[in-house]
Amino acid sequence: MLAEALRLALRAIRRNALRSFLTVLGIVIGVAAVIAMVTIGRGTQARVTADLARLGTNVLFILPGQVGPGRASVAARPFSDRDVLAIREQLTGLKAVAPVAQLPATVTYGGHSRITTVTGTDNALFAVQDWALEAGRFFLEGEIRAGRSVCILGTTVKNALFGERDPIGQTIRVKKVPCEVVGVLESKGQSSFGTDLDDTVVMPLRVFQRRLSGNTEIPRIYVAAKEGTDTARVQAELERLLRERRKIGPGEEDDFSVRDMRELVRTVQATSSALTAVLGFVAAVSLIVGGIGIMNIMLVSVTERTREIGIRLAIGALEGQVMAQFLVEAVVLSAVGGVIGVILGLTVAWAVTEALSVPFRIDPAVLAGAFAFSAVIGVLFGFLPARRAARLDPIEALRRE
Numbered sequence: 001m002l003a004e005a006l007r008l009a010l011r012a013i014r015r016n017a018l019r020s021f022l023t024v025l026g027i028v029i030g031v032a033a034v035i036a037m038v039t040i041g042r043g044t045q046a047r048v049t050a051d052l053a054r055l056g057t058n059v060l061f062i063l064p065g066q067v068g069p070g071r072a073s074v075a076a077r078p079f080s081d082r083d084v085l086a087i088r089e090q091l092t093g094l095k096a097v098a099p100v101a102q103l104p105a106t107v108t109y110g111g112h113s114r115i116t117t118v119t120g121t122d123n124a125l126f127a128v129q130d131w132a133l134e135a136g137r138f139f140l141e142g143e144i145r146a147g148r149s150v151c152i153l154g155t156t157v158k159n160a161l162f163g164e165r166d167p168i169g170q171t172i173r174v175k176k177v178p179c180e181v182v183g184v185l186e187s188k189g190q191s192s193f194g195t196d197l198d199d200t201v202v203m204p205l206r207v208f209q210r211r212l213s214g215n216t217e218i219p220r221i222y223v224a225a226k227e228g229t230d231t232a233r234v235q236a237e238l239e240r241l242l243r244e245r246r247k248i249g250p251g252e253e254d255d256f257s258v259r260d261m262r263e264l265v266r267t268v269q270a271t272s273s274a275l276t277a278v279l280g281f282v283a284a285v286s287l288i289v290g291g292i293g294i295m296n297i298m299l300v301s302v303t304e305r306t307r308e309i310g311i312r313l314a315i316g317a318l319e320g321q322v323m324a325q326f327l328v329e330a331v332v333l334s335a336v337g338g339v340i341g342v343i344l345g346l347t348v349a350w351a352v353t354e355a356l357s358v359p360f361r362i363d364p365a366v367l368a369g370a371f372a373f374s375a376v377i378g379v380l381f382g383f384l385p386a387r388r389a390a391r392l393d394p395i396e397a398l399r400r401e
Contacts, residue, residue: 024337026290027377031341031370032348034280038366039349041276043358048268058095058231059128059261062221062238066257076255078217081205083245087221091237093229098124098222099205101213107201109161109172116157118174118201120208126185128224136168136183139204147206152183154198174201177211190357231260280366290337291377295330331379338374342367 065076084099101120106113119125123138134155143150151174158167167181179201188197209216225234235258242256346362353360 020333023293024290024333024340026286026293027334027337027374028290028341028344030286030288030290031338031374032345033286034370035342035345035366036348036352037282038276038280038363039346039361040352040356040358041272041280042361042363043349043353044356045268045272045276046361047356047358048272058225058227058229060223060225060231060235060238061257061259061261062223062242063257063259064219065255066253077246078219079221079256080216080218083242084218084221086241086245087223087238090241091234093226093234095224095226096124096127096222097224098122098128099218100125100220100222101205101208101218103213105175105201105212107157107161107172107174109167109170112161114157114160114199116154116199116201118203118208118212120203120205120213122205125202125222128222131188132186134184134186135166136181138183144204144206147204147210149177149179149207149211150182150204151179152185152202153181154185154200154202155187156196156198157201158184174203175212177207179203231262235260288377290374291334291380327379331375334374334377334379335371338371341374342371345370 062079064078079099081099084097088094088097098121102117104115105118106115107118108114122144125131126138133152136152138152139150142148151172153161153167161167161172162170167184170181171178172181173179185198185200185202190196203212205218223234223238225231238258239254242258243254246255248254346367350360
């Protein structure tokens with residue numbers, strides 16, 4: 001009986017090809033929208049997570065003031081090199097502690113110039129962010145202590161100033177400060193936020209403070225915990241130590257913030273997953289609309305084929321057979337729409353992820369779920385027209401012109 005119902009359903013669909021196409025259009029759009037939205041969302045989430053991971057693993061950021069809406073502490077004093085030394089000496093389980101000071105500056109070489117971010121720090125920053133060298137070397141201890149004017153370039157700055165030439169040993173000017181290039185960092189590319197991570201010049205902190213910033217302030221400190229170390233414990237110890245050094249009494253609010261990179265990654269992932277789920281749900285609404293379209297067209301089809309139904313019932317067809325014919329027809333329409341929607345959704349997702357330079361992540365569960373949902377839509381919204389066809393009175397149906 002099922003094979004016969006399928007044969008009759010396919011014949012009816014072919015007989016009204018244009019109407020059948022318009023009927024499945026809603027399902028196609030719905031399935032394609034769900035797959036495209038979820039796939040793009042997963043790819044974007046993977047890109048953001050990878051970008052955050054490139055800033056370093058097991059990393060904590062220490063900033064002056066409280067971060068958050070309405071909590072900015074403009075008067076919060078920055079850190080000092082003594083704070084950095086205290087963290088290095090008094091806390092255990094740390095891989096590296098890097099003081100960081102930054103400002104925008106124009107760097108020049110020959111007839112080429114570029115406005116970039118100049119960072120004052122020491123070699124610990126490269127350990128914190130797992131940043132390797134493409135060429136040259138890191139800073140020598142004597143250069144860091146003496147504040148010698150040397151620098152390491154990001155690949156964007158290197159390409160802008162030197163092109164294909166070797167910059168090692170050449171002297172550039174950072175603002176008006178001559179600086180010998182001793183190394184070039186490996187490329188980290190662009191972040192998903194549009195920031196070029198390679199658009200940077202790194203100098204020893206002491207020369208940065210003496211020749212560029214004009215003060216000894218350290219606006220932020222990056223701390224990397226050793227692999228396997230509980231970052232929550234490190235965060236608690238950092239907060240205790242800094243409260244003690246900054247003479248913050250019991251019950252008083254901290255005038256600094258410690259942010260755990262892992263917690264930030266988890267927050268971003270949760271937010272991205274929630275957004276992807278919402279977009280997928282909104283797209284799934286169009287599947288419901290497509291199902292209503294199938295029901296309406298099938299009701300029209302029952303009305304148009306009333307005499308045909310009456311003849312089938314009159315010559316001995318059972319109600320279940322008539323019902324199966326129309327139900328199978330609705331399911332076939334939905335399934336065809338589901339297949340086309342899957343192909344269209346993957347195509348759109350691939351094109352968008354290529355344009356946005358994010359990973360193309362196919363989730364088989366989403367594909368199967370969207371297709372199965374489209375088939376269920378066919379059953380649910382095809383049931384009412386099928387039942388109406390099966391319950392027609394053969395005599396009344398044969399009278400219908």
